[in-house]
Amino acid sequence: MQTNEISKLMQDAARDAVGYVAEQHQFELDFSMASLQDVDTVLATLHQHQQQQSHSPELIFTLSNIIGAYIGEIFIKNYGGNWHSNTADSAAPYIAVQLSDKEFPFASVCYHKIIQDDTISVVDYVKQAAANVMQ
Template sequence: MQLQQLSELMQDAAKDAVRYAAEQHQITLDNSLASLVQVDTILSELHQHELAQQHSPEMIFTLCSIFGAYIGEVFIAHSGGQWQQNNVDSKAPFIYVQHHDKEFPFASTCYYKITQDNSVSLKNYVKQAMANAMQ
């Protein structure tokens, strides 16, 4: 996939996250750094639901992809960088934001928060990623 196509795909996925947040959680995401608090709220609710009744693997993949895209788009807008795809393992390719020599797999962090550790803060993760990107 060309970088332009990948970028457009991720922008569209980020828009899906905005729609999902509005329709399913009545939360408005405005592409600001402050909106990452609301993303944490949504992912915390998804974590609680996951504990009570597991989501399907497809649903988890989709939610992590769209919220990873949203977070990545916020990061790119404020710090720069570009979307990249790692195809080293053809059975498990992944998409991440690359900023200089640093890689930020935002969807993976969403997955970890939803399925493993609700204490993870995406807002804090992005704040740290932005600091690391500037080093």
């Protein structure tokens, strides 16, 4: 898949996240840094639901990817970078934002917050990712 195709796919996924969050969680995401607070709230809610009644693996995968795409689009808008498909492990390829020599798998962060640890902060992760690039 070409870089521009990956970018379009992720932009579309980010828009899907905006629609999902508006419909299911009543937050209006606007692609601002401030909206990442709402993303943290949504992911924490999904974590609580996951603890009470497991979602299907497909749903968790989809939500992690579309919300991760939303976070990635905000990161790219504010700090730069581009979407990159990492196929180093052919059994587990993934898409991440690449900037300089670093890559940031935002979907993975979402997945871990939903499944394992709702104390993970997307806001803090994005700030730390930006700081790591600026060093």
